[in-house]
Amino acid sequence: xxxxxxxxxxxxxxxxxxxxxxxxxxxxxxxxxxxxxxxxxxxxxxxxxxxxxxxxxxxxxxxxxxxxxxxxxxxxxxxxxxxxxxxxxxxxxxxxxxxxxxxxxxxxxxxxxxxxxxxxxxxxxxxxxxxxxxxxxxxxxxxxxxxxxxxxxxxxxxxxxxxxxxxxxxxxxxxxxxxxxxxxxxxxxxxxxxxxxxxxxxxxxxxxxxxxxxxxxxxxxxxxxxxxxxxxxxxxxxxxxxxxxxxxxxxxxxxxxxxxxxxxxxxxxxxxxxxxxxxxxxxxxxxxxxxxxxxxxxxxxxxxxxxxxxxxxxxxxxxxxxxxxxxxxxxxxxxxxxxxxxxxxxxxxxx
Amino acid sequence: xxxxxxxxxxxxxxxxxxxxxxxxxxxxxxxxxxxxxxxxxxxxxxxxxxxxxxxxxxxxxxxxxxxxxxxxxxxxxxxxxxxxxxxxxxxxxxxxxxxxxxxxxxxxxxxxxxxxxxxxxxxxxxxxxxxxxxxxxxxxxxxxxxxxxxxxxxxxxxxxxxxxxxxxxxxxxxxxxxxxxxxxxxxxxxxxxxxxxxxxxxxxxxxxxxxxxxxxxxxxxxxxxxxxxxxxxxxxxxxxxxxxxxxxxxx
Numbered sequence: 001x002x003x004x005x006x007x008x009x010x011x012x013x014x015x016x017x018x019x020x021x022x023x024x025x026x027x028x029x030x031x032x033x034x035x036x037x038x039x040x041x042x043x044x045x046x047x048x049x050x051x052x053x054x055x056x057x058x059x060x061x062x063x064x065x066x067x068x069x070x071x072x073x074x075x076x077x078x079x080x081x082x083x084x085x086x087x088x089x090x091x092x093x094x095x096x097x098x099x100x101x102x103x104x105x106x107x108x109x110x111x112x113x114x115x116x117x118x119x120x121x122x123x124x125x126x127x128x129x130x131x132x133x134x135x136x137x138x139x140x141x142x143x144x145x146x147x148x149x150x151x152x153x154x155x156x157x158x159x160x161x162x163x164x165x166x167x168x169x170x171x172x173x174x175x176x177x178x179x180x181x182x183x184x185x186x187x188x189x190x191x192x193x194x195x196x197x198x199x200x201x202x203x204x205x206x207x208x209x210x211x212x213x214x215x216x217x218x219x220x221x222x223x224x225x226x227x228x229x230x231x232x233x234x235x236x237x238x239x240x241x242x243x244x245x246x247x248x249x250x251x252x253x254x255x256x257x258x259x260x261x262x263x264x265x266x267x268x269x270x271x272x273x274x275x276x277x278x279x280x281x282x283x284x285x286x287x288x289x290x291x292x293x294x295x296x297x298x299x300x301x302x303x304x305x306x307x308x309x310x311x312x313x314x315x316x317x318x319x320x321x322x323x324x325x326x327x328x329x330x331x332x333x334x335x336x337x338x339x340x341x342x343x344x345x346x347x348x349x350x351x
Numbered sequence: 352x353x354x355x356x357x358x359x360x361x362x363x364x365x366x367x368x369x370x371x372x373x374x375x376x377x378x379x380x381x382x383x384x385x386x387x388x389x390x391x392x393x394x395x396x397x398x399x400x401x402x403x404x405x406x407x408x409x410x411x412x413x414x415x416x417x418x419x420x421x422x423x424x425x426x427x428x429x430x431x432x433x434x435x436x437x438x439x440x441x442x443x444x445x446x447x448x449x450x451x452x453x454x455x456x457x458x459x460x461x462x463x464x465x466x467x468x469x470x471x472x473x474x475x476x477x478x479x480x481x482x483x484x485x486x487x488x489x490x491x492x493x494x495x496x497x498x499x500x501x502x503x504x505x506x507x508x509x510x511x512x513x514x515x516x517x518x519x520x521x522x523x524x525x526x527x528x529x530x531x532x533x534x535x536x537x538x539x540x541x542x543x544x545x546x547x548x549x550x551x552x553x554x555x556x557x558x559x560x561x562x563x564x565x566x567x568x569x570x571x572x573x574x575x576x577x578x579x580x581x582x583x584x585x586x587x588x589x590x591x592x593x594x595x596x597x598x599x600x601x602x
Contacts, residue, residue, distance in 0.1 A: 015460075023432060051428070054455070054457075055452050058428075061419060061429065061455070062425050062426070062428050062432070062494045063417075064418070064419075064426050065398070065426035065428060065430035065433070066432060066433035067424070067429075068416045068429075068430060069433045069437075071433045073429065073433070087419055091418075095417070146453075160374065177511025187543060195396050195414035195416050196396070196414065196417065197393055197413075197437045198392075198393050198413065199391070199393040201393075204415065205414045205415075206408045206409075206415050206417070207415070207417065208416075208483065209417065210405060210406070210417055313473070320356065350506055
């Protein structure tokens with residue numbers, strides 16, 4: 001299998017094309033612009049559509065239109081741009097359409113900064129637009145994982161008829177790593193609901209999120225949540241690293257988890273029983289894996305590039321059964337292994 | 352017995368929610384007649400706006416998508432780019448197209464998206480109860496201009512066809528009205544031309560249809576048609592603002 005050195009943003013683009021993405025609609029924003037540029041170069045040659053929209057709002061609505069016809073469609077952006085897309089994402093979820101959205105996170109709020117951040121966790125997992133709904137949220141920690149997760153995101157989005165997000169950050173987007181593209185088996189899902197012209201062979205299809213009868217609206221939302229329960233059961237993912245005997249378990253995702261792993265290794269070298277849980281799906285959140293991975297632990301330390309967002313879900317998963325500590329850095333300030341190591345010592349790793 | 356007049360096949364056999372005297376019914380019918388005549392119902396995807404015609408997805412028999420407010424041209428762009436061989440049209444009101452969706456309208460036009468836009472201009476937000484629209488006439492009383500639209504504080508109406516006619520991507524920009532039989536016939540011809548443009552991959556076609564809103568204008572249907580003629584048409588002159596097929600003939 002070919003092995004390439006690729007930048008995270010470009011690897012996401014190539015992976016999307018290989019996963020059968022037919023339409024990409026983008027809008028420039030740092031630090032994800034290379035993704036659009038790669039699509040501009042490759043998409044047409046691969047028989048797909050690349051279009052630079054007039055705004056993030058237009059881009060996500062183009063995704064809505066393309067996804068409604070049954071093709072695989074994608075858009076990408078970074079934090080402020082994702083806020084603009086939130087209206088369209090709510091409509092896509094409300095219309096039960098599959099698509100993939102990339103968020104290469106940067107610091108916020110407002111314009112924030114252009115350096116890596118994880119401050120969009122709440123937005124991605126709990127509030128990406130108005131109404132009761134969820135997205136599948138994947139949190140890659142390497143360029144290779146970006147590729148693997150993108151394929152899975154498209155497959156599950158199609159299967160469950162819902163939007164999926166790759167929640168990366170500027171570090172992963174800009175970083176170059178060696179990658180291999182796996183042979184992709186196209187997971188072809190029939191889409192009898194697609195608005196692609198009825199050809200007088202069926203009744204007309206309607207893609208819509210409006211239900212004026214309250215009972216009808218309630219039923220669509222409840223049906224969606226039945227699907228969500230199924231996803232929670234089958235598709236939450238996490239990496240457990242040296243947790244079996246760990247007194248202190250660090251929980252971190254994405255780029256931060258790589259730094260945390262170095263700190264855990266350093267702690268082990270110092271004779272401290274530390275472990276790491278790395279959530280790979282943020283919605284569904286790997287609740288069971290958190291419980292499982294902290295069985296032996298007296299303390300849990302959550303590390304994020306934010307003021308503390310995922311820490312809420314860790315606490316909810318553990319139901320106050322043990323102390324959950326937090327260490328955070330905000331946009332652009334990447335935590336150092338020594339800082340996390342120091343936190344482990346502070347919590348009681350020295351006892 | 353020979354049938355001389357019937358419901359177009361592209362219109363569903365349901366009653367609509369439109370108010371008595373509203374001209375949406377006529378405009379729906381014209382679009383459906385064109386779809387029937389061209390035999391394209393099975394290959395057509397319609398995009399509804401947010402506004403009075405939000406539920407047009409129940410009235411047309413072709414496949415339909417309901418777009419967020421103002422975003423219909425972007426949704427149509429996505430559908431058309433994904434399925435270039437299908438016919439894609441949007442059906443939008445004035446608030447949807449010329450206020451919240453101005454960027455989507457202008458940019459789909461300048462890209463020359465090969466779609467049809469049916470733009471229904473009745474100078475008010477009908478669905479929400481008659482507020483000022485981007486096309487509300489100077490002096491016009493609405494719920495949010497209770498003393499009449501004051502251009503010093505509320506600015507001027509937008510003439511959409513005139514504005515879009517300046518863009519190279521536009522194949523057809525034509526304003527019609529549905530206040531009289533001759534005008535309705537003219538409107539139908541314009542809609543047909545717009546769909547033919549799409550068939551021949553000529554680019555973006557917009558047909559602006561001056562329409563009425565008896566409920567929110569506080570007028571009877573007949574009085575509404577009179578107002579359309581006496582107040583609206585003078586401000587929004589009917590006619591062809593751009594037609595690349597006419598230019599082709601001249602050349």
